[in-house]
Structure formats: structure tokens, C-alpha cells
Amino acid sequence: MADFNKVLTPGDYKKGELNVVIEIPTGSNHKIEWDRERACFMLDRVEPMDFAKPCNYGFIPQTIDEDGDELDVLMITDQPLTTGIWMKAKILGVMKFVDGGEVDDKIICVPADDRNNGDVYNKLSDLPKRTLEQIEFHFNHYKDLKKPGTTKVKAFEDISSAKKVIEAAIKRYEEVHPEVAFKKGVEETVKAVKKAVEEF
Numbered sequence: 001m002a003d004f005n006k007v008l009t010p011g012d013y014k015k016g017e018l019n020v021v022i023e024i025p026t027g028s029n030h031k032i033e034w035d036r037e038r039a040c041f042m043l044d045r046v047e048p049m050d051f052a053k054p055c056n057y058g059f060i061p062q063t064i065d066e067d068g069d070e071l072d073v074l075m076i077t078d079q080p081l082t083t084g085i086w087m088k089a090k091i092l093g094v095m096k097f098v099d100g101g102e103v104d105d106k107i108i109c110v111p112a113d114d115r116n117n118g119d120v121y122n123k124l125s126d127l128p129k130r131t132l133e134q135i136e137f138h139f140n141h142y143k144d145l146k147k148p149g150t151t152k153v154k155a156f157e158d159i160s161s162a163k164k165v166i167e168a169a170i171k172r173y174e175e176v177h178p179e180v181a182f183k184k185g186v187e188e189t190v191k192a193v194k195k196a197v198e199e200f
């Protein structure tokens with residue numbers, strides 16, 4: 001299996017696009033997590049079926065959230081996606097979330113190219129109200145049987161707020177992996193030189 005943090009970048013988040021790796025399909029009660037040390041997926045635990053995921057769950061490669069893990073993504077699709085696939089996604093917003101006192105925000109996305117619905121979802125307010133209500137209920141209560149009251153959805157915020165969360169997560173990753181920051185700097189310099197030559 002490919003090491004997603006080595007073969008994928010976060011994507012062009014400034015343009016509202018991301019690369020996303022899927023861990024848990026919609027409707028699954030299996031808490032599947034990416035093990036970055038071993039570069040593979042693992043089943044961390046089995047949740048009660050009452051708390052099966054209301055949407056697909058994944059992460060953005062080459063990011064680190066405030067909780068020390070990759071930055072999470074809630075991927076909205078009509079059908080469940082498969083663990084281990086990666087996809088190009090469109091940013092709709094962010095769910096501000098606290099888990100056990102730690103910030104654990106979730107970026108909300110849809111597929112970048114969804115011809116089934118005509119790409120009608122472009123911001124959070126385009127989603128059905130019930131979808132966000134179900135997501136909020138799930139994350140407020142999914143640990144109630146073991147650790148009640150430890151999770152809290154603080155707010156749903158827009159695309160600009162999501163981009164700030166993503167930018168901070170990318171910077172954290174680059175601080176731990178300076179070789180990634182160096183490579184990105186070289187690529188940006190090459191692009192700038194190429195553009196200058198073309199305009200000359």
C-alpha cells in the first residue's frame with residue numbers, strides 16, 4: 001500500500017480543492033484509522049451500531065491537526081465510499097469540534113466532480129439542513145456510552161474558516177517534515193521562473 005503522506009499533497013486548498021483519503025465509509029461502525037507509522041489502515045475499535053458514521057470519514061495527507069493526527073474530513077456522498085481510496089474534493093466548510101478537551105476540527109467536503117447531482121453543493125448552506133443536524137448529533141453523542149460529555153460540536157463555519165484550519169495543519173506538518181517544505185519551495189520557485197520566462 002502507498003504511504004499517502006508521501007505520494008499525495010494536501011491539494012490546492014487556496015482554490016478550494018483537496019486531496020482526501022477515505023478511512024470509514026458512510027454507515028460503518030468500524031473505527032478504521034490510518035496508521036502513519038506503518039503506512040496502512042487499522043481497525044482501532046468497533047463502535048455500537050447506533051453510532052455508525054453519518055457520512056464518509058477521512059483525512060488530508062501531509063497535515064497535522066491540533067490533536068496530533070492528520071486533519072479529518074467529513075465527505076458527503078450519496079453512496080458509501082471504500083476505505084483506502086483517495087479523491088479530489090471540494091471544500092464546503094468546517095465543523096469546529098472539541099474531543100476530550102482537544103481541538104479536533106473536521107473539514108466538510110464533497111467530491112470535486114459529482115455529475116450525479118450536477119455539482120450543486122458549493123457551500124455549507126447548499127447541503128440539506130437535516131444532513132448537518134445528523135452530523136452534529138452524531139459527533140455530540142458518539143462517545144456517550146464510554147465517555148459521556150467529552151465531545152462537543154462548537155459551530156459550523158464557512159469555506160474561508162476551513163482554509164485557515166487547513167493552512168495551519170499544513171504548516172504543522174511542514175515543521176515536522178522540513179523536507180516537504182523545501183521541496184514545495186523549490187517547486188514554487190521553478191513555477192515562478194517559468195512564468196517569468198514565458199512573460200519575457
